[in-house]
Amino acid sequence: MYPSEFEYFSAESVEDALSLKAKYEFAEILAGGQSLIPLQKERLAIPDQLIDISEIDELDYIEETADEIRIGAVTTHADVQKSAVVQEHVSLFSECISKIADQLVRNRGTVGGTVVEADPDGDYMPVMKLLNPDVVVTGPDGDRVIPFDEFYFGMFTVDIEEDELLTEVRMPKLPLVADAAGVGSTYKKHTNRSGDYAIVGVAAVVHVDEDETITDARVVVGSVGPLFSSDDAAAAVVGTSLDETALDEAAAAVEDDAMPDQEDREGAYKRAMAGEFTRKALQTAYDRSVEDL
Ligand SMILES: Cc1cc2nc3c(=O)[nH]c(=O)nc-3n(C[C@H](O)[C@H](O)[C@H](O)COP(=O)(O)OP(=O)(O)OC[C@H]3O[C@@H](n4cnc5c(N)ncnc54)[C@H](O)[C@@H]3O)c2cc1C
Incomplete structure (x- = not known):
């Protein structure tokens, strides 16, 4: 489908964009258009005006x-x-x-x-x-x-x-804590096909001391129900050198914390993948933190 008819303005400055926004009540800001234009084509967004800010x-x-x-x-x-x-x-x-x-x-x-x-x-x-x-x-x-x-x-x-x-x-900037000897981070994404939206996305940051012991860790999981940070997964690995027991506990904590939208087979799969990709993310972040020493 084509978008509904709209007036187009190319804003030259922030001030220009703000004054156009103030003037037109039903105007939408257009940046890259990669979310808005598909919505317009589906008629899920029907702005009377578009204020293009991409050239500012x-x-x-x-x-x-x-x-x-x-x-x-x-x-x-x-x-x-x-x-x-x-x-x-x-x-x-x-x-x-x-x-x-x-x-x-x-x-x-x-x-x-x-x-x-x-x-x-x-x-x-x-x-x-x-x-x-x-x-x-x-x-x-x-x-x-x-x-x-x-x-x-x-x-x-x-x-x-x-x-x-x-x-x-x-x-x-990393590190997020002042006294870290090394820091490592990663984002792991699970998809069926390259370029698809995530089935599961996990961000992790790990800080270590000189002895390669984890002093601080953060794990956040997306695409499995509400976005969440797992304090229990982080607590499972802090004080360890990321052995299998710590990884198992972290993965189990994320599986417990996850609230997939449906508790059906797809939900169970997402929950299991959240645990699996937490393992992968923590391992990569830890390896990078040790390389950083
Ligand atoms: C085929 C396809 C595949 C994609 N796959 C992925 C993917 O795998 N992972 C992923 O994360 N994303 C994916 N995206 C989304 C992509 O990352 C978009 O770029 C992003 O979601 C929106 O950015 P945009 O600049 O295009 O915003 P736009 O579409 O221009 O705007 C999005 C919304 O934000 C508002 N807006 C924009 N800029 C501002 C601003 N500065 N101030 C106030 N309001 C503003 C607009 O009015 C609109 O409501 C995909 C998009 C497409 C088309």
Whole structure:
């Protein structure tokens, strides 16, 4: 199906986009269009106006500060994936992006559009929940800086008003704890076919001391019911050098915590895969943390 008729505006600045947003009550922001345009084609979104922000240069950047990587809202998945500073300081983010769809989608899809869309099956979600970046939202009264955990209310629902734009995401650099001797991270995605949405997505970060003992771990699971962080899985591996017993306990904890949408065979499969991919994620993160010593 074709989208319904709409007026198109190409915003030249954040100020321009905000004033168009204030003027047109039923306007939608268009960034990469990789979620919005399919919805328009299905007539699940019927905006009267589209305000295209993808050409706003002031929203297209990746900047390094002492403890963060600041990413402008219209920066594409592809640009984040190949960014040297992202690869160096938040490698699980570029790893997660490498698993999104295909190059065509990654060339168009943007950081801001993906965070605002907040698709619970999207690959960003476990990484965002684990790293809890500050999200900057700009409106007529200026900026609001909101930790992701408060910005994300639940599936497809975030803390942004009709007259606001998401303008920046501030990813914390790894390690997440000050006294770590080594840190390793990963995002593991289980699909039937390469490029599909995740059946299960697991983000993990592991910090170790000089003796290769885990001092801090974080595990977040997506696409198996509500996005969740498993404190029990993390507790199972802290204080160990990641032996089989610790991995079994972590996998069992995630299987217990998971709440798949249906408790049928598909739900049981997702639950089992959540455990299995937690094992894989923790092993990779641990191996990388030891290599980092
Ligand atoms: C074929 C296909 C396969 C895909 N596979 C995957 C996958 O495997 N994994 C995955 O994670 N994702 C996948 N996606 C989704 C993709 O990652 C999208 O890029 C992303 O969900 C939306 O980003 P966008 O920039 O295209 O946003 P758009 O579609 O332009 O916008 C999405 C929503 O956010 C709003 N919005 C956009 N930017 C802003 C802003 N700065 N401030 C306020 N509101 C804003 C829009 O109004 C709209 O409501 C896939 C998409 C397609 C088309």
